Amino acid sequence: MRTAAYVYTGWHPIPERDAAFHPGFTEWELVRACRPRFAGHAQPKVPLLGEYDDRDPQAFGARVALAHEHGVDAFVFGVFWCRGKRVFEQGLDRGFLSSAVGGTAPFACMWANRMPRRVLPVRRTDVPVLDPSREVPSDVDDFVRFVAMLATNYFHRDNYVTVEGRSYLSIFDSTFFVQELGADGARAAIAAARAWLRANGHRDLHLAAIEPNFTALPIVRQLGFDSVTHYVLLPDWKGPFEQDYREYAERRAGEWRHFAAVSGLPYMPAVAPGWDASPRGADFGNRRPDKYPWWPVVTGEHPELFGEALQRALAFRSPHGVDDPLVMIASLNEWSEGHYLEPDMRFGRGWLEAIRAAR
Numbered sequence: 276m277r278t279a280a281y282v283y284t285g286w287h288p289i290p291e292r293d294a295a296f297h298p299g300f301t302e303w304e305l306v307r308a309c310r311p312r313f314a315g316h317a318q319p320k321v322p323l324l325g326e327y328d329d330r331d332p333q334a335f336g337a338r339v340a341l342a343h344e345h346g347v348d349a350f351v352f353g354v355f356w357c358r359g360k361r362v363f364e365q366g367l368d369r370g371f372l373s374s375a376v377g378g379t380a381p382f383a384c385m386w387a388n389r390m391p392r393r394v395l396p397v398r399r400t401d402v403p404v405l406d407p408s409r410e411v412p413s414d415v416d417d418f419v420r421f422v423a424m425l426a427t428n429y430f431h432r433d434n435y436v437t438v439e440g441r442s443y444l445s446i447f448d449s450t451f452f453v454q455e456l457g458a459d460g461a462r463a464a465i466a467a468a469r470a471w472l473r474a475n476g477h478r479d480l481h482l483a484a485i486e487p488n489f490t491a492l493p494i495v496r497q498l499g500f501d502s503v504t505h506y507v508l509l510p511d512w513k514g515p516f517e518q519d520y521r522e523y524a525e526r527r528a529g530e531w532r533h534f535a536a537v538s539g540l541p542y543m544p545a546v547a548p549g550w551d552a553s554p555r556g557a558d559f560g561n562r563r564p565d566k567y568p569w570w571p572v573v574t575g576e577h578p579e580l581f582g583e584a585l586q587r588a589l590a591f592r593s594p595h596g597v598d599d600p601l602v603m604i605a606s607l608n609e610w611s612e613g614h615y616l617e618p619d620m621r622f623g624r625g626w627l628e629a630i631r632a633a634r
Contacts, residue, residue, distance in 0.1 A: 276589045277348040277599065278630060279436070280616060281385065281506060281606035282339075284352060284366025286329040291362055295393040301328075302611045305396055305554035312558055313517075315574065318551070320610055323618035329366035329608075336374025338617055342607055343380050345627035346634045347616065349436045350380060350607065351445065353387035356421050357411045362391060368428075383436035383443040384425055385485070388413070388452060398557040400564040413455055418464035419471050426477045438481040438502070439597055442472075447506060449484035453491045458498060465499035483543065496539045502597065503538045505545035507605045507614060510571045516563070520549065520576040524584040528591075535593045542595075544588035545603040548626050549576035551613030573613070578625035585633040604630075 288299045303326045309318045327334040339350060352367045371377050388411040413421075422444070429435055430442040437443060446452050453461045469479055484491070484500040486508075495503060508527045510518050524546070535542035552568035563569040588602040608615050616626045 276591075276602050277381075278346060278585070278589075278604055278634075279349040279351050279383070279601045280342060280347045280604040281609075282350050282352045282366070282371075283606060283609045284329055284363040284370070285391065286327065286608070287363070287365060287370075289362050289391075291393075292391065296395070302395065302554070306610045309554040310558070312553060312560070312563070316553075316572070317574075317576075317621065318553060320551075320554075320613060320615070321620040322610065323620055323623060329370040332370055332374035332377070335366065335370035336376055338608070339371060339374065339380055340376045341618075341624075342616055342627060342630075343376060345624070346630040347604070347607070347627075348381060349601070350382045351385050351436075351443075351603070352382060353447065354384045354425070355387045355390065356424070357388075357390055358413070358417055359420065378432075379434055381434050381436045382429075383445075384429055385445040385447055386421065387447050389448060392555075396555055396557045397568055400559075400566075404567050410451065410455075413452065413464070415456070415460060415464040415467050418456075419467050422468040422480070423471055423475070426472060426475070430472075430477055436601075437478065438599055438601065441479045441481040441501075442477070443481045443483065443601075445483035445485050445504065447485050449486065449495065449500070450488045450491045453487070453494075453498065458494060462498045469499070484538075484540075487538070492534065492537050500538075500540060502541040502543055503534050504543035504601075504603050505605075506603075507547050507550060507612070508545040509547045509614075510550045510573050512567070512571070514571060516565075516571050518571050518573050520573050521580050523573060524580065528584065528587045531591055532594060535595050538595075540595055541597045541600060542593045543601045543603055544591045544593075545605065546581070546584045546588050547605040547614045548578070548581040548616065548629075549573050549613045552611065553613070554611045568612075578622050578629040581626060582629035582633045585630060589633060 329335045355362045390409045483502045484495045550573040555568035618624045
């Protein structure tokens with residue numbers, strides 16, 4: 276089993292956020308400013324190696340290389356695309372691909388089919404978790420253009436990740452993709468993208484559905500997906516405010532076979548070292564809203580417990596399998612959501628050392 280860590284490339288300024296917040300804004304401001312909001316709350320999260328601009332091949336490449344040396348086999352970069360518009364692409368195109376490991380460390384892409392938030396930290400409680408302005412509409416032609424862009428820029432590279440010889444691609448909000456296009460439209464889009472790849476001399480896709488909901492999960496196979504996985508599969512989004520890491524990591528591992536059985540597809544197990552999106556929400560004290568980003572918070576996280584979760588994932592064999600499966604880890608660097616592998620002031624290199632020990 277190979278380990279693959281998701282990568283968030285939102286650690287550099289972009290014009291859209293300059294306009295929404297102020298010139299030069301990045302989420303490091305949120306991470307730096309967060310304070311404990313209840314007894315025992317482990318905030319702020321402080322990067323041991325310091326804050327960085329992920330467009331910098333030296334700084335970002337060093338962090339990717341460190342993770343690779345500790346047993347992260349591959350890196351799955353979120354690619355923000357909305358009908359030809361891309362944001363945060365420089366973290367992948369400059370920070371990673373121009374780095375010393377950009378031509379050798381295995382990498383793949385995930386379609387982050389949402390646009391970044393325009394308000395951070397979130398201050399209003401009477402708005403939907405997913406504002407309609409962040410939705411990414413698509414259709415058959417748009418999906419083909421997206422896959423063609425990925426093939427042209429990334430799939431052809433020697434270090435692009437394959438599963439059973441096919442280029443790995445995942446869709447972050449697979450439920451929205453299916454709802455937006457409809458079952459027939461999603462099926463047609465996936466088939467058309469595969470046809471474009473064949474016609475243009477590229478490998479076929481291995482297309483992974485991330486977190487399909489209860490209506491999408493039973494039909495993803497017939498739509499043309501090849502596997503099912505998750506981004507962060509740890510907290511219960513409607514459960515208690517504080518959720519114990521050990522309890523919820525074990526609970527989630529018990530659900531993996533269900534996803535494979537219902538979908539009829541291989542399930543790529545997903546683990547995370549923690550969850551705490553407090554930096555993305557304004558501090559309401561004890562009047563905290565019972566939804567993202569304020570609720571829930573996973574507590575009791577520790578590298579040793581993360582190592583146990585990873586060992587379970589590495590030992591998992593999906594009822595419907597592939598020859599070279601992946602174990603997905605969320606994530607390398609989602610500091611503002613409290614799941615990251617990069618060294619911090621609390622545990623040093625503990626998260627990375629847990630991966631090395633689990634292999």
